[in-house]
Amino acid sequence: MGAFDSPKNPGTPIGWVLAINKAAVNKAASKAAPAASAGRQAAKAGRQRPAAAAALSATTTANASAADNWLDVQLSDSAAQLSNGDGLCYYDLRGELVGMAINRAEPAPSGRPGQWRIWPKDPIASLKDLRKDLTINRNRDMHWQRMLERPSSQRRIGLWATLSEPQPGQLLLQLSDEDGFAASAQAAHPQQAPRQPQTLAESERAAAQQLQRFGNTMFEPLAVQARLQQSWFLPASLLNHLRRDALAALEAARASGYVRPPRAQPVEPPAPFPEDTLTYLANVLNHQAHAFYLKHGVQVIDAAYEADQELGEVSLMITKHCVRYSMSLCPKQAKGVIGVKGTIKAEPLHLINGKERLTLRFDCKPCEMHVVGKIKPGVLAQQRQAQQQALAEGVPMRFYRQRPAGTRHV
Structure with a gap:
């Protein structure tokens, strides 16, 4: 299998770069040039390795003054705000995502709506292809995260x-x-004077x-x-x-003084159910559930699995856990991998436990695994025996004021 890159969050566009402090870039460049020259001279003299010279150059570049390490951005929404700790990002000239964490953010000195001055965590000189009029995205909103962390279920x-x-x-x-x-x-109170x-x-x-x-x-x-x-x-x-x-x-x-609100009136006509056919998975076991779905427009209603009407193989369990994925036999994993794509198919597998045999069927579109099997004869006999015993003991008689809909004379 090939290696997959970890997903990255590009966020949403919030504005663009207005200006970049040239002092930070010039100061970093002025400090980097002598350091690089000194590093090369030291390397030639044999007193320092080239790798150490490059490290010295990078260190001096990163030591630009933090006060000068700022840029101004214009937000598309003038009512929006930036917070300390926000995560910004942008695309460089090669289309790769570059992250930019904010140490400090405050309104720009110009005082115009939507203009903010930010101090990135990293030196501006190290941010690749950062330039004026570049679109800026935000992929971490600290104000929003703090709101989510607050208690939301308390009403005072x-x-x-x-x-x-x-x-x-x-x-x-x-x-x-x-x-x-x-x-x-x-x-x-005793009307005591304060001590x-x-x-x-x-x-x-x-x-x-x-x-x-x-x-x-x-x-x-x-x-x-x-x-x-x-x-x-x-x-x-x-x-x-x-x-x-x-x-x-x-x-x-x-x-x-509490006044109970009036009972809500049912919607007429009843809202239609999204589906007109229900399988045993809807778990319709009693007449009230059956009448409810009929009222909302369902045409075909199968009985629940406990009604013993599904005697063939059915899905006993539907899981997101997939055996094929765990065994690296998933067709989605092979997608785009040269030499493997098209050779793996979602064929059924079998689980065998003694005399019991269960079939595993794979529905790759919703990414689900179905454990398929039949009801055990012992369980079926036990349920039928319980039904016969209930009939022998007597079933409560139910009276209707009028003939229920859908019934006829026998």
Whole structure:
């Protein structure tokens, strides 16, 4: 078998190169020339090998100032953004993909929409065929990856909280959520002065910060305010207890005020099923499933495999795992390989386990392997015996208000 190249992601076009800092290229070239000359002289003198001289030249080229190692790009979408760590790429003059990782990205000094200045990870002089007006692709979007890494299944309900002191020695916490529900809780406090002198604004700020901790509840604070008559020492345990009582009251108010949405009406006429024929693989075993597919336009419906109506060879299992692929006998592997192409066909194979013989058939278009066989006589006899026993014990009688559709007099 021939060797296959690893696939590369070219990304999507996002813009083009506006300008390249000439200082980075000129500085790298000016440093590389003396180093290369010194390397050649050292090699001639026998004090250094040519390979070491080339390594010295490459090292000095890569040591260009990082501050000058930048280029400006224009994004096709002026609302798009670049992030530190993004992966860019482009095609060189030979049509090969060249990667360019971003160390830092910020809006260009020109201030025009869609213009960004980027500092690549590698020296600009080492990026092959990088030039002005070259189309730039992005194959790694760090902003998008960070969004995917965030929790996506958590839904929080925003609420507003207000702590007030309606009477001396009495605290009132009022909660109202964005759905219009409201609740409150009260607690008494001993009106203790703070241990360290605090202004009224500092005391209110400390109380608001303590009340913002809603933890793993379904609520998210949108705004928390504290309005006290004077600076008090409010223990954290008191505020936590007040918050828990108010949240419990709010959840009870939401539960009592919940209105169940109306039941959705069925679509008329029923949506047609994509296929008009179903095999045993659809697993239609009872009359309700049969009626459902008839309602949606299926013409031919085979019974499920457990109904004992498929007595011939059928696909017992369909897998993506392919024995031919594991044995390097896959026709797709041989595609394009000189001397092998056309000599390998997806002929059936057999699995033999004692007296049991299963056939392996290969469907190469969807890349699937079918394990084909017949139902075992012992299993068939056991299922029929269970059916006869159920009939002997009695089958529940079912009454209809009117004759079911599709039936007739016998």
